[in-house]
Amino acid sequence: MDTxxxxxxxxxxxxxxxxxxxxxxxxxxxxxxxxxQLEVTEREDxxxxxxxxxxxxxxxxxxxxxxxxxxxHEVDAHxxxxxxxxxxxxxxxxxxxxxxxxxx
Numbered sequence: 001m002d003t004x005x006x007x008x009x010x011x012x013x014x015x016x017x018x019x020x021x022x023x024x025x026x027x028x029x030x031x032x033x034x035x036x037q038l039e040v041t042e043r044e045d046x047x048x049x050x051x052x053x054x055x056x057x058x059x060x061x062x063x064x065x066x067x068x069x070x071x072x073h074e075v076d077a078h079x080x081x082x083x084x085x086x087x088x089x090x091x092x093x094x095x096x097x098x099x100x101x102x103x104x
Contacts, residue, residue, distance in 0.1 A: 007025045014020070026032050029052055039051040056064055063069075078084060087093040 007022065009022065011019050011021065021031065030036070031038075031052055033054070035055055037053045037055055039049075039053045041049040041051070043049065085096065087096060
């Protein structure tokens with residue numbers, strides 16, 4: 001059961017649409033970190049959702065593409081199933097790679 005107390009309260013909408021979130025909420029959700037952004041979603045039922053988001057640097061965007069993440073999950077599944085080979089050293093690893101390449 002979730003024992004974390006969730007925030008419920010009111011905040012004021014200031015000039016130019018500025019909203020100040022309570023400090024305890026910002027601290028608990030790490031919203032005081034540099035570069036944090038909030039994703040804003042307006043739902044059909046009139047609810048406005050805010051979700052914390054950290055921007056991804058352009059040189060790391062490849063990692064977060066759908067296909068790359070699918071492959072990451074595949075690797076995680078292989079590791080969890082023990083379907084991996086551990087090598088004693090770099091030479092053993094490279095010999096294994098050569099063996100696999102020769103078999104193609």
